Amino acid sequence: MATTDATTAGSVVLKHANPSFAQTWNRLSINDVTLEVPALPATPASGAPAPELAGIEMGGGEALTGWLDAAAASREQVRVPADGETHDVVIAIDGVHAADVVAEPGARARVVVVAGPQPAGSTAGSALRILAEKGSHVELLEVVAAGDEAAFAESCGIRAAEDATVEVRHYLLGAATSVVGFACDLAGARSSLSLSTRFLTGTGEKTDMNYLARMRGCDTRCRLTFSGVLEEGASKRLADTIDLVHGGKGAKGAEDETVLVNGARIRNLSLPSVLCDEDDVEGTHGATIGSVSGEQLAYLTCRGLTDEEARELFVRSAFDDCLLHVPEAREQVLGAARAALGDEAAAELSDEAADETAWTRGEA
C-alpha cells in the first residue's frame, strides 16, 4: 500500500500515520491520521539508527517514523553508563530531530525533550528510540509548546529489558497540530511503564495521540494516564492500547482517560483498547469525557471559585504539573501558559515555580 503521495510542490501526504494497533471501523476516522509534511531532502542527512535499536517498534507507525528518520538533520546517539548518577539527556527540538538513547544495565537516565516555539507553518518533529537495558531506570519528560502556527510530529519507541523501569510524562501544551506516537515494549520480566500524558488542545488545534504498551515479559506492569482539556473547535484523537501478549504471565495493565470539554464544535475521538491473549493477567481501562459536571462545579464554587475559575483550574493544573517535573522547560511552558491563560496567570505560575524550585533545593 502506498503510504506517501506527492502533493503541491514541497510537501507530501503521509497516509495511515500514527496507526492504532487495534483497528476498527474505518469510517470512524479513528484508526490513523493523514498528515501533510514537507517533502524530504534528496539525500537524508541522518544515518540509520544503531543496529541494537533498529528493531524497536515505533509508536508513529512506518509512514511517520520513516519520514522523521529521513527528515532529521542529524542523529544524536547517547549511551548512559551505570555509575550511580542520574544522567540528563536534554534534547531541544528545532526542526526535525532523531535520537538513539541506550541506558546501560543499571543506569539511570533522565531524557528531556523540549519543543519550544517553532516558525509559523513549519513541521518540527522527533524520532526517538530508547533501549532501557536490564535494571535501568529511564525517565522521559517531554514538553510540546510549539506555538499555534506550527506542527509537531513524534514517533517514539522504547524497549525495556528485565527489571527496567520507564517513567514517561508527556505535556502537549500547544501546537496547531500535534501528532504523538508512542510504543513501549515491556520485553523483560518485571519491567514497568508508568505514563502520564496531559494535553491542552486550544481553540482550533488538533492533537493526535497513539500509545501502545506491549506487555511481553512476565510480571510486567503498566499504568497509562491521560488527561486533557479541549477548547472550542479543538479536535483530538487518542488511541491507546494495552496488549497482553501470550506468555506474559502475571502482567497487569491499566489505562485511564479524562477529558474536559470547554467549548463547542469539538471532536473528541477515543479508542482505548485492551487486547488479551493470556489468562493470568489483569487489564483495565476507564474513560470519562465531558464538561465540568454540575456537581463538580457546585463543589468548587462552594470552596470559593467562580465557574470560570473552576474551568481554568483544570488548565492551570497541567502547567503546574509540567513546571514541577520539567524545570528545564520553564520558559517554553510559561510561554504556552501566557497564550492559554493570559499574562497574569502565567506570572503567578512563574512565581509558584520559582518558589517550588527554591523549596526543593532547600530541602535537598
Place this chain on the structure above:
Amino acid sequence: MAEQEKATRAQVADVDRSLYDFVKPEVGYERFADGLNEEVVRAISAKKDEPDWMLDLRLRSLDIYHKMDMAPNWGPSIDGLDMDNISTYVSSGAEQAASWDEVPEDIKDTFERLGIPQAERSYLAGVGAQYDSELVYHNMQESAAQMGVVYSGIEEALHGEYEGLIHDHFMHLVPPTDHKFAALHGAVWSGGSFVYVPKGVKVEFPLQSYFRLNAKGAGQFEHTLIIVEDGADLHFIEGCSAPKYNVANLHAGCVELFVGKGAHLRYSTIENWSKNMYNLNTKRARVEEDGRMEWVSGSFGSHVSYLYPSTLLVGARSSCEYTGITFAGAGQDLDTGCKMVLTAPDTRISVSAKSLSKGGGKSTFRSEVIVGEKAERAKATVSCASLMLDDQSRSDTIPAMDVRCPSASVGHEATIGRISDDTIAYLMSRGMTEAEARTVVVNGFANPVSKELPMEYAVEMNNLIKLEMEGAIG
C-alpha cells in the same frame, strides 16, 4: 499443583450440542445452485412473485455487493467462506402453516425438540418459525390480533395492505450500501417476520421468531421488520440454531426496528448457531422522542460472528440499553458489541457487555458511541468485563467513542482477567469441586444478562454455559 491445574484446564473437549445438533434429510428440497449471480437473484424474486420495486432493490444490492470489499484491517477472517459454495435459497417445500399439525412431521419434530410449540403454549403471544429459506409456521394469539397487532411472514405482508408501509421502511435503516453483507442480504433475502404494533397498544406477552438452518452449505437471509408505533410496547424474542456440518454455512439476516414516540421495544436474542456458521447479521433500531430500546443479546454459537446491534437515538429523551454476553469456545472467533448514535438532546445509553473465552476461542467486544453536536446533555455509560477461562484463549476490547457535544458526558470502563485462584480455593474449601466452583463463578458473571431474559431462556442460557464449562473441564 499449578502444572496439574494447567493440564486439566487445557484439556478442552468439544461441547456437547446434541440438543441442537441433529440433521433432517433434505428430501423433496428445492435448492438453488450454489453461487451468486443475477439469474439466482431474479429466480428468488420470481419465486416470491414480489412487487417490481423489490426486484429493483435486489438487483441494485447485487451490484453493490460485487463492488464492495471487506475491510482488510480489522475483524475475524472470513477466508473459509466462499460464496461460490453457498446456496442462497433452499426450501423444504413446506407451505406456511398456522397450526403445528399442518407442519410436515420432520420439521415439526425439529421445533418440538427445540421446545418452540411448548413455549408458545405457555407464555408467548405469537410464534414464527423459519426452516432454511422459508417460514413454515406463523401464528399469533387472537387477543393480540384484536388489538390490531400484526405478526406475519414479511413476504405475506408484502402482498397485502402493508405493502406501502414495508416499501417505506424496508432497508431504509440498513441500506445495501452499509457493508458487503448488507448488500448480499438485499440481493437474496428470503423469509423473516413483519410486526406492526399500533399506537398505544401494549403487547402483554412476547412474540418469538425461531430460525433453523437445516441444509448443508446453505445461507439464511431472513428479514425482520418491526414497527412499534407511538406509545406502544413490545417484547420480541429471536432464537436461532443449526446442526453442525464440516462445510461453511452463512447467516446474513437483517433486522430493522422502528420505535415510535414514547414507545418501548425489547429485542432479545439467544444465538446458538453451530460452529461452522458465519454469522454476519445486521440489526438496527431507530428511536423517536421518549422512546426506549432494549437489546438483550446472548451469542454462544457460530464459527465467526460479526454482530453489533446498532441504535439511532433521533428523538429527544430517547434511550437505549444494551445487555450482552458472548461465550467463545474452541474454533470460534466472535466479534460482537454494539453501535450507538446519539443525535438528540437528553438521550441516554447504557451498555453492559460480558465476554468469556475458552478452549482457544476468541471473543472481541467492539463498539462505537457517537454523540452528535445536537445531543446536548446526552449521557452514555459503557462497561465491559471479560473473563479468560484458560491460557489458550483470547479476549479483546476495542471501544471507539466520538464525542462532538460539549455538554455530553461519556463514561467507559473495562476489565479483563481470570477467575482468581482465591475464589476457587474458597469455594472448594466449602465443598465444591473445581468444576462446580468455576461454573458458579461463570454463572454469576453471566447473571446480569440472564436475569434480563424470560425465565425459560435464562434456563436455556445457563444450560449452554454449563455445557460449555463441562467441556472445559473435560
Place this chain on the structure above:
Amino acid sequence: MPDELLAIHGLNAGTEEKPILHDIDLTLGTGETHVLMGPNGAGKSTLGRVIMGDPAYQVSSGTIAFDGRDITQESSDKRSLAGVFLSYQAPVEIPGVPLNSFLRTIVQKRPELKMTGREFRRRLKEVASQLDFDSSYLSRELNVGFSGGEKKKVEMMQLLLLKPKLAILDETDSGLDVDALSVVSRGMEAYRAECDGTLLIITHNTRILERLDVDRCHVMVKGHLVAEGDSSLVGEIDREGFGRFETAEAELAGEEA
C-alpha cells in the same frame, strides 16, 4: 450586633418540587459551637446547603445574614470567600485536578491567606500531618479513588487551610464510622484551637460531640426547628431519642393547618 455571625430569619426553602424548611429562625454567635440534631430526613443537611447557597435549593421567603450582611441572594463562591464553609458528606471526585493544585487555588483566592508557594507547602504538610494524611496523596487527582476516610480528611484539611468564620460540618452519615469520627474530631479540635470560628455541627448521633464544649443545641423535625437548649439537650436526646420533639412538631404542624 457584632457578635452575631449568622442570623437566619423566617426562612422557607426547598427544591422546585417541594418545600423542605419551614419558618427557620437561627442565630449563631461568633466563636460559639452549635449542634443541629434531628431524625433522618428532618432537613438538617438541607439547611446546611441553603446556608452555603447550593443552587439546587430555592429560598421562597426569609433572610440569611452573615457577618452583618444579607447574603440570601449571593452565589456560593461569594459566601465561601466571605467565610462560610460547608463540609460535604460525599465530596465529589474531580479527575484531572491534583489535590495540591486545587488547595493552592482556593487558598490563593483569599487575600487574607496570602502566602508564598513555600509557605503554602509548609502549611499543607503541617495540616496533613495533623490529620495523619498520607502526603503522597497530595499529588493525586482530587478525591479520585480516595476512600471515605481520605475524602473526609481532604474536607478537614480545607477547613484548617481556609480558616472560615463559620464551619458547617455535615456529619449525618459519619456518626457510625469510627475512623471518620476520629478524623472529624481531630479536625474540629484543631479548628477550635487555631481560630475563633463558629461551628455548626449537623448530626443525629451524639458520639461525635463527646469531646466538644457545645454552647447550644437545636432540634429539627420535618423541616421545623422545634427545640433549642444548652448542651444538656444533647444528653437528653442521647437517652430518650427524638420522640418528644416529634410530638411537638406534630402539634406545631397541626396549629399551622
